[in-house]
Structure formats: structure tokens, C-alpha cells
Amino acid sequence: MVDRLVGHGDLADIADATDSAILAAMSSRPIRGAVFRGAGRPLVIETLLLDDPAEGEVLVRMVASGVCHSDLHVVDGEWARPTDVVLGHEGAAVVEALGPGVAERPEAAPLGVPGLRVGDLVVLAWTAPCGACVACLRGDAWLCTDPRGAGHRLSAADARLHRADGTTVGAYSGIGTFGERQVVAAEAAITIDPHTPPQIAALIGCAVTTGFGAIVNTAAIQAGQSVVIIGAGGVGLSAIMAAAAVGASPVIAIDAAPAKLELALRAGATVVFGPDEAVAAVARLTGSGADHVFEAIGLTETVELAVDLTRPGGTTTLVGMTPQGRRASIDVYHFVEDGKRLLGSNYGSAVPARDFPRIASMYLDGRLPLDLLVTELIGLGDLDPAFDAMRRRDGARRVVVY
Ligand SMILES: NC(=O)c1ccc[n+]([C@@H]2O[C@H](COP(=O)([O-])OP(=O)(O)OC[C@H]3O[C@@H](n4cnc5c(N)ncnc54)[C@H](O)[C@@H]3O)[C@@H](O)[C@H]2O)c1
Ligand SMILES: [Zn+2]
Ligand SMILES: [Zn+2]
Incomplete structure (x- = not known):
């Protein structure tokens, strides 16, 4: 459950707050995110308010996000996508708070036991399988017909991000990894070995898988x-x-x-x-x-x-x-x-909960040299140059670190 130690988040009051526990305990907190406002336009870094996790959701603090060519397809207008949305779909994060109904993994339980714990390093899946549709039951999680976040909102009517003027902002594929924090479906947050470096964990979220x-x-x-x-x-x-x-x-x-x-x-x-x-x-x-x-x-x-x-x-x-x-x-x-x-x-015909942890283990065992994918670590403000480099075919992955 999310503790409510502080009242409704107010930008001015908490602008200096850096303690993630305090930010996690607020009913909404400010985050910076790179917002897609339309094809052919640069992403705009905005400060947005992020709500608490609702039923089945978790609050996560992003640690890294890769820049994928699929983001570039969106920015260049090659794939029609709605605005305004915090872009990014290849990310890793740390769990800060569990919403109602999210199973808490027992302390010291091995990886693979269902549930999450505050502090878990998670890879975010851009398809959060519902676990109940015919495709999920068949084992084809990537073909889930009812994934949460599919419309870049966690549910059809709802967004967890909004501006001070009350307008809402989506999160790409329900995870919007070009945001400092996000509220995501619990099924989208897959715990991996915490020894995995953030930039590697992020890349497991899309390119590697x-x-x-x-x-x-x-x-x-x-x-x-x-x-x-x-x-x-x-x-x-x-x-x-x-x-x-x-x-x-x-x-x-x-x-x-x-x-x-x-x-x-x-x-x-x-x-x-x-x-x-x-x-x-x-x-x-x-x-x-x-x-x-x-x-x-x-x-x-x-x-x-x-x-x-x-x-x-x-x-x-x-x-x-x-x-x-x-x-x-x-x-x-x-x-x-x-x-x-x-x-x-x-998505590599992947079942995220099965494949993310095993890919991380293979990296840690020295069987996948994933480090050579990381060309450059960048900040949230460097996304436009990163897209330019990708258009020039320069480098493998640029990774935003938070
Ligand atoms: N199927 C999926 O689930 C899935 C998931 C992620 C990405 N993708 C897609 O996969 C593709 C690759 O993504 P990425 O992030 O690796 O892209 P990238 O930009 O990192 O890599 C593309 C590579 O293609 C090379 N290239 C470009 N034009 C070429 C040409 N004419 N001949 C030979 N080589 C050429 C570039 O030098 C570069 O190395 C994109 O279309 C992306 O949208 C698909
Ligand atoms: Zn991708
Ligand atoms: Zn499903």
C-alpha cells in the first residue's frame, strides 16, 4: 500500500525535494518528461504531475532508457501516434511504491516468485500481458489482446500524468521511459538481478529482447x-x-x-x-x-x-x-x-517475465556482451541529437541515465 505522509503534491512546495521516499509518499509528484507533441517536432521537456498508482499499478523511478529506432519512427511521423505523450519504451526503473492489490514478493524470495518489492530493479515491458486473454493463455504474451497501456494510457479513460492546467498527458505504451518516474501496470514491471547495470537493464526492455x-x-x-x-x-x-x-x-x-x-x-x-x-x-x-x-x-x-x-x-x-x-x-x-x-x-516472441531475467543472467554470466551496445550515456535533454545520430546510422544505442 502507498503511505500518504504528505498532502496533495504542489510544485512550489516540493521543488527542492530530492528524497525519493518522500516523493513516493505523495499523492502526486512532479516529474520531468520528454513529451511528443507531433511528428517532425522536437520533444519538449515538461514538468508534469504524476498521480499515485491505482489498483494493480506501481510507481517506479526510472534509472535508464535507451533510444530505439521505434521512437524515431514516431518522431519522424512514420508511425501515426497520438499526442501528447511522454515517449520512450526501452527502460529500467526501481520500484518506489505498490498500488492497491499488487502482490508483495516475500522478502529474500528468489527471482521468479510472483510479486514485487519496493526497491526492486525492474525492466519495463512495452506489452504488459493481461494473463487472461486467449493469446496469453496460449503463452503468446506478445500477442495479448488486452495489454494495459496499449492506448498510451493505463486505461481507456484515464491518464496518470497531467499538467497544472488539468490537461492529461499519456505515457508511451503505458511506460513512457523518457520520464523521470512513471506509474505502470504491475505486469509491465519485471524484476531482474539487481547487479545488472541500469543501462543494460534498460536495453533488455526492447532491443535486446x-x-x-x-x-x-x-x-x-x-x-x-x-x-x-x-x-x-x-x-x-x-x-x-x-x-x-x-x-x-x-x-x-x-x-x-x-x-x-x-x-x-x-x-x-x-x-x-x-x-x-x-x-x-x-x-x-x-x-x-x-x-x-x-x-x-x-x-x-x-x-x-x-x-x-x-x-x-x-x-x-x-x-x-x-x-x-x-x-x-x-x-x-x-x-x-x-x-x-x-x-x-x-518483441522477440517474448514472455517478459520469463525472458527478461534469463537475458540479464546470461549477460551477468558473460554469455551476451551487451556492454558494446552502449555508445553513449546521455541526459533527457540530449534526445534530439540522439535521434539525429540514429538517422546518420552513427552508433548502436544512446541511453538516457537519470
Ligand atoms: N519487431 C519488433 O518488435 C521491434 C522491436 C524494436 C525495434 N524494431 C524495429 O527494428 C528496426 C531496427 O531497430 P534498431 O533500434 O536496431 O535500429 P538502428 O537504427 O539502431 O539500426 C538500424 C541499422 O540498420 C543499418 N542500415 C540502415 N539502412 C541500411 C541499408 N540500406 N542497408 C544496410 N544497413 C542499413 C544502420 O546502419 C543500423 O546499423 C526498426 O525498424 C525498429 O522499429 C522492431
Ligand atoms: Zn524499441
Ligand atoms: Zn492477454
């Missing part, structure tokens, strides 16, 4: 299979690390930026190429194409290339997401004659 899960869950790569990964950004590098970890061979990485190819080699790729060399190089290395090909950029031309690089009977898995409304074409005659398979991979 997406890339790792595409390899391990969606395509279920076996040791010794040949794998091509097109795109070595945050998602693609994570896929390369997972492919290397499960023993795929060779692991062939393709990217247009030479610096990304260097990173791909450090991530565990056995051989790397620019896109122009890809067709000849993959033919030379694999004969008739790779067992598995992954597209992790989101361009129609590389989607088509991915299908072409797949061997007869092999599988192409699409991870990158194009601007809305794009269609790619395949040579149907050859696709059918060759018996190829085509999969889409949303």
Missing part, C-alpha cells in the same frame, strides 16, 4: 545452423550476440555502416559484409543460401534481400518495421517452389 527473442524464440535457431542478420543496430547486434551464444555458424552480418560491421564482429559475427556484397558473399559461404535470415532494419529493399538470401526450405524472419503501409514484394513462383518460410517477430 527483440533481437535475442527473434533468434531463440521466434526462429528457435539450433547450433550449427547458418544465419544472416541484416542490420547491425541495437536490435541486429542483439540478434548477432544471441546467434553466437546458441552456436549458429556461420553468423553473417550485413550493414551499410562500416563502424556497425566492426561492432558486429565484436558481438560474435563470424564474417561481415556491406549490402552490395551480400548476395555473392552469402552464396559463396552457404551454397544455396542461409538456413535462417533476419531483417533488422525495416526497409522494403532489405526485406526482399532477406528472402533472396534464404536457402530453399529455409526461414526468413522479419524483425525491422517499415513506415506504416509499406508493402514488399516476393517472387511468388520461386518462393513456393523453394518451400521457403516467412515469419514476423514481434
